[in-house]
Amino acid sequence: MYSLSRKAEDYLEAILNVILEKGYARTKDVAGDLGVSPSSVVEMFRKLDAMHLVEYRKYEGVTLTEKGRAVAEVIKFRHDTLKRLFLLLGVSERAADEDACLMEHELSEESIRRIRLFVDFLDSPDAPADVQGAFEAFCRGKAGESGGK
């Protein structure tokens, strides 16, 4: 999967998200999800089809092949994991989404695996009580120290 471009990975992820939400992926829905024009979507659908990652049918939209779905699921897992980390850190929803989308393509398997374990741990009953509350209090202290920065 690492020979795929970032853009191709983003498309596969968007297609999966649209399919999970609607049951199928039409060109205009994927265009809306990615904020790009329908003609760029069709162009990428054709490329992904040639790579056997999707099946594109004009006027209908796309479905993911088994191989395409496997790639999309890896990217989505990475996105969800990174977004959870950012939200736990108190980052805004919008920045958490945007930054997860940048980092999902770059991080090593090892780092993603450990980040996933870390966020799962913080959400589990094994986590020390109110880690997030303690972290927020610490951040407020730091903000006070540096004069509000």
Ligand code: FE2
């Ligand atoms: Fe993403």
